[in-house]
Structure formats: C-alpha cells, structure tokens
Amino acid sequence: MNEHDCPCTPADRSESETTDRRGLLKWSTILLGGLATAATGVPIIGFLLGPLRKQKDKWIRAGALKEFAEGEIRLVDLENPLAKATDGDTGRIAVYVRRVAGTQFQVFAVNCTHLGCPVHWFPQAGMFLCPCHGGAFYEDGSRASGPPPRALYEYEHRIENSELMVKLGHLPTLQQPA
Amino acid sequence: MNTLRKIVDWFESRLQLRDSLWPVMRHPIPAEVSTRKGWWYVFGSMTMTFFVLQVVTGICLALDYEPTAEGAYASLEYLNYEAPVGWLLRAMHYYSASAMVVMLVVHMTQVFLMGAFKYPRELTWMAGVGLMVLTLGLAFTGQVLRFDGDAYWGAGVAVSALGRVPAAGPSLVHLVLGGEYIGGHTLSRFFALHVFVLPALLVAVLSLHLYLVVKRGISEPPDPNRPVVPERYDEEYSRLLECGVPFFPHAFYRDGVACAIGVLIVVGLAVVFGPKGPMAPADPTLIQAEPRPDWYFLPLFALAALAPPSMETLLLLGLPALGIGVLLAVPLIAGKGQRSATRRPFAVVCVTVSFVCLSVLGWYGKTSPWSPQMDAWSGEPIPRRIVARLSPLELQGAVVFQHKCCRNCHALDGRGGKRGPDLTSVGTRLNYDAMVRQVVQGGGNMPTYGQKLNRAEIDALVAFLVALRPEGVPPANLPAAASSANSEIAQPGIPQSP
Numbered sequence: 001m002n003e004h005d006c007p008c009t010p011a012d013r014s015e016s017e018t019t020d021r022r023g024l025l026k027w028s029t030i031l032l033g034g035l036a037t038a039a040t041g042v043p044i045i046g047f048l049l050g051p052l053r054k055q056k057d058k059w060i061r062a063g064a065l066k067e068f069a070e071g072e073i074r075l076v077d078l079e080n081p082l083a084k085a086t087d088g089d090t091g092r093i094a095v096y097v098r099r100v101a102g103t104q105f106q107v108f109a110v111n112c113t114h115l116g117c118p119v120h121w122f123p124q125a126g127m128f129l130c131p132c133h134g135g136a137f138y139e140d141g142s143r144a145s146g147p148p149p150r151a152l153y154e155y156e157h158r159i160e161n162s163e164l165m166v167k168l169g170h171l172p173t174l175q176q177p178a
Numbered sequence: 179m180n181t182l183r184k185i186v187d188w189f190e191s192r193l194q195l196r197d198s199l200w201p202v203m204r205h206p207i208p209a210e211v212s213t214r215k216g217w218w219y220v221f222g223s224m225t226m227t228f229f230v231l232q233v234v235t236g237i238c239l240a241l242d243y244e245p246t247a248e249g250a251y252a253s254l255e256y257l258n259y260e261a262p263v264g265w266l267l268r269a270m271h272y273y274s275a276s277a278m279v280v281m282l283v284v285h286m287t288q289v290f291l292m293g294a295f296k297y298p299r300e301l302t303w304m305a306g307v308g309l310m311v312l313t314l315g316l317a318f319t320g321q322v323l324r325f326d327g328d329a330y331w332g333a334g335v336a337v338s339a340l341g342r343v344p345a346a347g348p349s350l351v352h353l354v355l356g357g358e359y360i361g362g363h364t365l366s367r368f369f370a371l372h373v374f375v376l377p378a379l380l381v382a383v384l385s386l387h388l389y390l391v392v393k394r395g396i397s398e399p400p401d402p403n404r405p406v407v408p409e410r411y412d413e414e415y416s417r418l419l420e421c422g423v424p425f426f427p428h429a430f431y432r433d434g435v436a437c438a439i440g441v442l443i444v445v446g447l448a449v450v451f452g453p454k455g456p457m458a459p460a461d462p463t464l465i466q467a468e469p470r471p472d473w474y475f476l477p478l479f480a481l482a483a484l485a486p487p488s489m490e491t492l493l494l495l496g497l498p499a500l501g502i503g504v505l506l507a508v509p510l511i512a513g514k515g516q517r518s519a520t521r522r523p524f525a526v527v528c529v530t531v532s533f534v535c536l537s538v539l540g541w542y543g544k545t546s547p548w549s550p551q552m553d554a555w556s557g558e559p560i561p562r563r564i565v566a567r568l569s570p571l572e573l574q575g576a577v578v579f580q581h582k583c584c585r586n587c588h589a590l591d592g593r594g595g596k597r598g599p600d601l602t603s604v605g606t607r608l609n610y611d612a613m614v615r616q617v618v619q620g621g622g623n624m625p626t627y628g629q630k631l632n633r634a635e636i637d638a639l640v641a642f643l644v645a646l647r648p649e650g651v652p653p654a655n656l657p658a659a660a661s662s663a664n665s666e667i668a669q670p671g672i673p674q675s676p
Contacts, residue, residue, distance in 0.1 A: 051352045051363075077463040080359060087361040088248035089461035090330065110465050115482055116338035117331055118465035120552055125583035126630040131468040132335065133483035134548040134587075134597050136625050144625030146548075147487055170358035171334065173341030176348045 055082055057156075057169035062107065065162045068099040073121050073139060075110075082169035095155060095166060096121060096128075098139065105164060108141050109153040109172045116173065119152070128152065153178035203430075206422035208398035211429055215399045218292065219429060220436035221285035222391075226384070227437040228278035231444070232316075233377065235271040243323070245369035247362035247460070250325035254456045269448035275317055277444050279474050282313055287529060290508070293517025294397035297408040300509035302390040305383050307505045312380040314474060319372035321472045325365055326456035331469035333360050333368075339482070342491045360462075395419065396429070400517035408514055468552070476543030477536050483548045484539075547596035550586040554594040561591045564602075568645055575642025578635045582627070590646075598624060605647030609654045613640045 058081035068074060076097050083091025096108040108128075110118045117132035127144060128137040135146035142151045153172040158165050172178040190196060211219055242261050244253040257264035286306065289295055295303035318336070322329045337354050341347040356363035398418055454472075458464055471479050478498070485493040516522055551558075560576050568576060579585065587597040594600075608616065617636060620626035631639065644653050 049353075051356045052349055054352070055358050075463075075465065080361075080462075082358050084362060086246055086248060088246070089251075089459055089463075090247045090359075090361045090364075092461060092463045093359075094463040094465055110462075111334065111338070114338075116334035117469055118462075118467055120465065122555070122583045122586070124555065124581050125586075127583065127625060129550045129552065129583075129586065131549055131552060132331075132479075133546075134550060134623075136550075138625065138629075145620070145623045147483060147485075147490065149487060149490075171337065171351070171355065171360060173338050173347070173351055175341055176351070 055169065057167045058082065059165050059167050062095065062097060062157070062164040062166045065099075065103070065159065065164060068097055068105070068164065070099050070101055073098040073123065075121065078166070078168075080169060093168060094118075095168065096152075097164065098141075100140075103159050105157055105159075106141060107155040107157045107164075107166050109155065109168075109178050111153065111172055112148055113143075113150045113152060113174065114146070114148040116171070149174065202392055203426040204424040205392055205395075206419040207396045207425050207429055208418050209421055209423050210399050211396055212423045216429055216432045217436070218288055218399070219396065220433050221281050221288055223433040224437050224440045225278055225281040225285050227440060228274045228281060228444070229313075229380070229384070231274045231441060232271065232278060235267050235274065236373070236377075238267050239271055240373060245323070245366050247325070247365050250323070250365060251456055251459050254324065254326075258453055258456075265453050266448055268453035269451065270445060271320075272454045273444045273447040273451075275320060276473070277440060278313060279317060281440070282310055286310065291519040291522075291525065291529060292397065292400050293406070293519070293522065293525075294400075295509045295513075296406045296515070296517060297411055297513050298394050299390070299397060300513050302387060302394065303509045304506055305387040305390065307502065308383045309380060309387060310505075311502060312376055312383065316372060316376045316380070317472065317474050319368045319376065321475075322365070322368040323372055324455050325460045327458040327460060327464060327467040328455070328469045328471075330360060330460035330462070331467050332471055333364060335469065335471075335479075335482075339494050343495060360460075396425075397517075400519070402516070402518040402521050405516045406514045466552075468549070470543075470546070473540065473544075477539035478543075480539040480543035480546075483546070484542065545596075549595075550583075550597050551595040552586060554585040554589075555580055555583040558585055558590075558593045561593075564590065564646070567649070568642065571638055572642045572645045575638035575640070575645075578631070578639040579642055582630065582635075582639075584639075587624075601643065601646055603647050603651075605644045605653050606651055607654055608643075609656060610640060610644055612654075613643050617643075 060078055060081045062076055062078060074097050076095055078093050078095065080087075080091050080093040094110050096110060098106040098108070100106060112119050112130040112132065112135050114130065114133055114135045117130050119128040119130045119135070119137065121128050126139045128139075128141075130136070130146065130148070133147050135148040136144040137148070137152050138144050141154060143149075155178045156167040168178065170176060170178075210216075239257065242253055242257050242264065244250055254268070257268050259265070261267075289303065289306070322333050333355075337351045337360075340350045340354060343350055352358070354364075354367075355361075356367045395415060398415070404414075458467060470476070478494070481497065482490070482494055512525075519526055560580065565573070565576065584601075585594040587595040589596060589600040590602050592600065592602075604613070614636065615621075616624065617631070617639060618626060618628040647653065
C-alpha cells in the first residue's frame with residue numbers, strides 16, 4: 001500500500017496501529033468479499049447449468065395396433081411425456097410409425113438427421129424428403145441421398161396389450177439419437 | 179427567461195456538463211472530415227441509431243409480447259391486428275434490425291478499406307467485431323421470439339448444428355434449449371438473451387467502442403503518401419488536430435442527416451411491407467413446414483446444403499469461428515503501413531471475394547435449389563405440349579413420373595424441383611439402358627427406385643423419359659453414364675432388354 005495515499009494520518013495514531021488495521025481490513029475485504037461472491041455465485045452458476053441435468057425419456061402410448069395398417073407409414077401426433085403445462089403447442093410431438101408386418105414396427109423421429117428439419121413422407125414415392133437441404137430417406141429410414149450423415153432416428157418401442165408404446169421426449173441430435 | 183436560466187444553472191452547477199460532456203462534443207477531428215469526405219464517416223452513427231431504434235421499439239413490443247410458448251403466438255397476432263399501430267412497431271423493429279446489420283457491414287467495410295483499424299485504433303476495431311457478433315446474436319434470438327414454425331424449426335436447426343460439436347455437443351444443446359426439447363423454457367431463455375443479456379453486453383462493448391473513438395480520435399482520410407508508422411503517428415495526428423475542427427457541429431450534422439434518412443427509409447419499408455410473420459404456429463406436429471432463416475443467416479443455411487458431408491461439421495461450426503478470429507486478428511496482422519485502398523490490392527480482393535461468396539451463398543439459400551419442391555408432384559402438371567405427342571405407354575410413364583414424385587426433384591420446362599437435372603430433353607442425353615440403370619440404381623444424388631417400382635412401371639417411365647426430346651431428334655445412342663454394371667443388376671422388376 002502506498003504510504004502517500006493518506007498524507008493526513010491523525011497524529012494521535014501510531015504508524016504501526018494504522019498499518020495493522022489496514023492489513024486486517026484488506027484481508028477482511030478479500031475474505032468476506034470472496035465468501036459473498038461464492039454465496040451468490042455458486043447458486044447462480046448452479047442454476048444456469050441446471051439444464052445439463054438430463055431427464056430420461058418416458059414411455060407413452062402411440063396407439064392401438066389396429067390403428068396401423070401393415071406396410072404403411074403414418075404420422076402420429078402425441079403429447080411429449082416430458083412436456084410441462086407451460087409448453088403450449090410445443091409440448092406436442094409427432095412421430096412416423098411404420099408397421100412393417102404383424103408386430104414388427106419402426107418408429108421414426110420426424111427430425112432429419114442432417115439438421116433437424118421435419119421430413120415429409122411421400123407414400124407414392126416411398127421416400128421421406130427433407131425441405132431444408134434436400135435429404136432423402138427410404139421407407140425403412142435408411143439414408144437415400146443428400147447431406148444427412150445417417151439413417152432417420154428410431155425410437156425404442158414395444159407392444160403391450162395390443163398397444164404400441166414408444167419411448168421418447170428429448171430432441172434427437174447426432175450425438176443424442178432417439 | 180431569468181427563471182429558466184436559473185433552472186439551467188441549478189442543474190449545470192450539479193451536473194457540470196460544461197466540463198465533461200461539452201469538451202467531448204467539441205473534441206477536435208481532422209479538418210478533412212468536415213469536407214465531402216465526411217460522408218464516409220456516417221455509417222457507424224447510422225448503425226448506432228438503428229440500435230437505439232431497436233431498443234425503443236423493442237421496449238414497446240415487450241409491453242405486449244408474451245414470452246411463453248402458450249402465449250407468444252397469440253400476442254404477436256394481437257400486436258399485428260389489435261394493438262394500435264402494433265403492426266407498424268413490429269415492422270419497424272424488423273426493418274431496423276435489417277438496417278442495423280446492413281449498416282454494420284457497410285461500416286466495417288469502409289473502416290477496413292480505409293485502413294482505419296490500423297494503429298492506434300486496433301482495439302476500436304476489435305470492439306467493433308464484438309459488436310458484430312452481438313448484433314448477429316440479437317438477430318438470431320429475435321428470429322426465435324417471432325415464435326412461429328420457422329422460429330421453432332430454425333432453433334432446431336441451430337441446436338442440431340451445435341449438437342455436432344465434438345464431446346460438448348449434447349451439453350451445448352441442453353444449455354441452449356434449457357431442457358430436453360424446444361419448449362417454453364427455450365423461448366424464455368431466448369427472450370432473456372434477446373432482451374437483457376445481449377443488449378446489456380452490446381451497450382457495454384459499444385461504450386468501449388465510443389470511448390476509444392473519442393479517446394484515440396477519428397482517423398483522417400487515408401493518404402497513399404502517408405502510411406501509418408506507429409512511432410510517428412501520434413505526433414503527426416496531434417499536429418493534424420492542431421488545424422482540426424470540433425466534432426460538434428462539423429461532423430455531427432452530417433451524421434444527423436444520414437441517420438434521419440436511414441430512419442425514414444426504415445419507417446417507409448415498415449409502412450409499405452408491414453411486419454414479418456408470424457407464419458404457421460410453432461407446433462411440432464405441423465410438419466408441413468419449410469423453414470428458412472431470416473436473410474442474415476441464409477449464407478450459413480446454404481453452406482449446410484452445399485458443403486461436402488465430410489467437411490460439413492468443420493465448415494458449419496469452424497468457418498464462423500474462423501471468420502471472427504480472422505477479423506479480430508486483422509489489426510494485429512496489418513496494424514501499420516499503407517492505409518489507402520488504392521495501395522492495398524489484397525484488402526480489396528478480400529472484400530470483393532467475401533461479398534461475392536456471401537451474396538452467392540445468400541442467393542442459393544434464398545432459392546434453395548437443393549430442396550425438393552414438395553408439391554410439384556401434384557401441383558405442376560406435365561406440360562401440355564409434351565403430353566400431346568405421347569404414345570399410350572409413354573402417357574402411362576408420365577403418370578408414374580408424377581405419381582412417384584419424380585417431379586419434386588426434376589423440372590420439366592423449368593417447372594418442378596431443381597434438386598436433380600431438368601429432364602425436358604433427357605432423351606437426347608441418356609439412352610434406354612442408362613435411364614433404366616439410373617432409375618433402378620440411382621446414383622449421384624438420386625435415391626434408388628429399384629424396390630419402389632415394378633417392371634411395368636419402369637417400362638412405362640423409361641419409355642416416357644426416352645420420349646422427352648425435341649421433335650425430330652433421335653434418342654441418345656450412347657449411354658452418357660457408365661453402364662458396365664447393367665448386366666450385373668440383381669434387382670427385382672428390371673426389364674432384361676429394351
């Protein structure tokens with residue numbers, strides 16, 4: 001500390017007394033300030049990093065088996081099982097259900113594996129086409145052409161009491177497929 | 179009058195603006211700036227004026243806008259149709275945002291070409307690059323607040339790109355979305371970014387930028403005979419300022435005129451074209467969407483389609499980062515020497531190449547020729563002049579052509595998708611064998627249709643394609659594509675011979 005900072009130190013205080021007190025105040029400021037910063041900073045950063053805590057996908061009923069014709073692909077609108085009351089329309093989710101034959105199903109995410117745009121199903125051509133960058137997928141979800149790096153994302157599914165159950169929730173991306 | 183004087187004096191004795199603000203307003207600038215060359219110096223002020231307009235119109239919009247997934251769309255419609263002049267405020271906010279980006283780019287280009295980023299104004303330029311990043315951040319977050327289908331899927335595209343970042347991708351996706359999916363939490367954090375965080379950061383960086391502009395002075399117009407030598411520059415500049423003129427009013431009024439014209443143009447555009455959107459609601463089950471970003475991001479959108487797959491992640495994520503890095507490094511690399519554009523051919527080439535690339539990519543992004551035209555199969559009939567001269571088999575082929583959505587990627591007479599080649603005269607380019615091979619096996623960017631068509635359909639389709647040639651022109655003789663694999667095709671439904 002520069003001693004010229006305080007040219008008018010009262011005469012009745014000895015040099016050592018003011019220096020000691022300055023030292024105490026300095027360290028108190030650093031210590032208490034650090035504590036206060038941590039006391040506010042830790043919860044703030046914890047809150048900001050909150051979304052990193054992953055929620056698990058949940059099982060949801062996609063429909064009765066009889067609703068899906070064999071050999072056909074149907075777009076099914078569902079409620080996202082992770083949705084909150086405040087999500088409005090965005091709490092919904094659409095999936096493509098393909099009944100290959102009998103109890104053999106495929107459930108695809110609508111999101112293109114390139115950059116997530118919604119692919120359109122063309123039953124006439126037997127092809128999923130993406131409107132953003134022209135990705136194309138065959139009816140079994142495999143990549144047909146364009147920029148997508150992989151096949152369509154497939155959701156885990158099972159059949160329970162003649163009903164098709166699907167496990168979903170999160171937005172599928174390349175490193176977190178469905 | 180005396181009372182007024184007293185009031186003014188009362189405030190002045192406390193604020194002491196005569197000692198603080200007034201000298202800043204009157205700080206000397208190079209005399210040349212007060213000549214006609216001064217018009218080159220108005221672009222920064224214009225950008226800032228549009229920012230102020232953004233703040234004011236933004237606050238107005240925030241009075242009615244509901245940043246919730248449930249209410250956002252309805253509140254935008256309320257603004258458009260019910261709130262008095264709400265539509266105009268929304269339109270002004272949109273066009274002023276566009277104008278801010280345009281003037282920012284113009285300002286940067288001018289500063290770059292006039293070498294104004296060189297010593298001692300390197301940090302001013304770097305702060306400017308920060309302002310550019312923040313402005314684009316505001317543009318993107320603002321686009322998401324227009325919570326419609328484009329905003330919803332646009333946010334999806336952005337996080338899908340982010341999700342490709344090695345290792346950190348999934349965490350970044352979660353942090354941006356605020357959860358597992360695009361929902362209410364996503365909108366509210368984009369709102370917080372757009373309304374609190376980014377504007378506050380922008381004001382902070384802008385303050386630094388302006389402080390530096392005033393502190394280190396406005397650059398004099400470049401003179402090819404006076405390159406910047408850091409050791410001498412400060413002295414030369416202060417000598418220049420000895421014959422300088424005060425900023426107010428000599429540069430101030432020129433700024434004022436340009437800003438006023440800019441604002442009038444923005445209001446004019448807003449009145450004529452009205453607000454943008456909202457289009458279809460942000461509903462994940464409404465998948466008939468064809469999302470496109472606002473114009474600022476069209477070049478990036480195009481890059482995503484045109485980049486080779488092997489380099490795509492690198493280009494999508496690396497190129498913007500590299501661009502920002504290069505811009506930040508510019509004054510460190512070329513911080514001294516020649517300022518005049520007439521003596522800096524490389525600088526001129528850089529600007530030209532950048533603008534050509536961005537314009538071409540932007541144009542591609544706008545027209546997206548790589549995207550199938552989703553309704554062409556049902557919406558664009560086969561041209562009458564072609565149908566008129568077809569045999570029954572060829573007519574059947576034309577039906578297959580439409581029904582199998584070939585038209586979504588292939589145009590006839592220029593109408594239809596542009597993803598694949600226009601097939602109006604394909605009969606002159608490919609022979610029968612080559613066409614069968616292309617249809618069945620695909621290739622290039624075309625999917626294989628071998629499993630999707632039966633033999634009769636392929637017969638008819640290829641007969642139709644062979645007939646697609648000008649009258650009197652014989653069918654192609656030689657296959658244009660290699661057909662060595664023809665005999666080895668083991669797909670069902672392939673005719674063995676023409």
